[in-house]
Amino acid sequence: MAEDTLPAPLEGAHGTRDIVSPRSADFDERFLRLIERRTAIYTMGDSTSVPAHVALDLLRSICFVLGIDPERSDVPERLLSVDLEDEFRRRLADIERKVKLSGELWRAVVATMPAIPSIALQDTLKSIGDFPRLYDFRSMAHEIPVSWDYPLCHPVPETLLGVDYINEYLRRLLIEADFLRRFERDACVRVLERTGPDFVELLLNLYEPVATNALGRSLIGLDPAPLLIADEERAVIASLLGPLSAVARERALREAVGRACEVLGVADEAARDYLDALALELLPRVDVGLAHGDLSGVFVG
């Protein structure tokens, strides 16, 4: 799915674009002092040297905190004239605030997620619950010291690192949880069972099949709540979409997004965009299904 169709990640993500400039000798000297000091803090003054892989991680962490792309030779212009130590401390405080936000997002996800069984989701939530305790934002801010197996409907861009990645992951998971909780759990489970009988143990996203069926029902003007789509309803979808051009099919699906959100009371723009992005992803699958005269692989019943 196209990542840029989704709303921008949380504020202050370190992927924000800066005006870059070539480094100066003065910057290199100050940057080297900063690395030296951060290394001393990392080793707690016990060692003036570190293994190269640790040095590289410390460098990546500093770059993440300062918003520098370590693979580029130029640096954000704003860093050329500031005290790097002060700037580092200031941005470290920002990261600390983001870690607190991680905890809030995690609690919100846990409170919102309906009790639909998924081992991967359960394990992932347990693991991310430990993130604030395990995350060494002072020295290894770019790392994600927890495991997350549960696949999102729309994966977080790999360009995000550290707390930015986790917060974006949780933000997307919260959107999914908030959508799922609008349906009866048993209805969701029925859809998931028809998608994959072993869905409890599989690495399967819960949102995608449920949202797909909700869109299918909205498409033909039905209440999305029951979720399952009977054969005759699927035939109506086929007769509706079949004669349409690709552009018209896209428009129909996006209109279904609007109707579903309205009926379900989804007012949050990010949640609407999330569902809209799924609708766009459905198009090629719908095309294939229509070509073979069978949409049961898209809208389950």
Add this chain to the structure above:
Amino acid sequence: MLIPFGQDAPGLQLRAAVHELEACNEALGRYGLALSAEDARAIVVGRAEALRATDRVEFGGGVAKDLVLAFAGSPYLSQAAFVPTVIELQELFYDFKNESLEQIPDDELIAKMRALFDDVAHGDLGYLEEALFEGLGRAVREEPLQLPVDGQLEEEKLDDVDGAIANAYTLAANRYDVSKWVDETYAPPWEGSSWLDE
């Protein structure tokens, strides 16, 4: 890459290291030793090679100055042998840092090297290396975890436990307990029992 680790250290660091070594001459004089600018550069070049060979990165002047000052008082070092010995000691130092899994602080390792160099190896670098790796290395690897006297580690463990309990409470308070769901809804019909029984 922003900073080319693994390549030659920036000139800035080299200059700092040479300057630090030259500043040791006053202390070295007490033992009849001296470092010329050329000696200092040789030690710094040796340091860069040792770091490269051991795949380590060092900032600032590094340990060269500390090694020079620590070994200057050894009765087994003459002016002629001083610089080559320091260069070899640096290599041994970084190699041992890797071998000891970073568990020995710089100053402690230098003190141990000096003690072994004088008392066990009697100035023989080969013997010093053997003594270090056979003795200290084994001790580091096999040493049981030392619990701090003030119980700080215990408190940290308790904090971890508290965090885990809090997380479990949050999960439980929100019904996010997979075993409950399984009991409620996931009994495979062909067996009539929970899949957990398997």
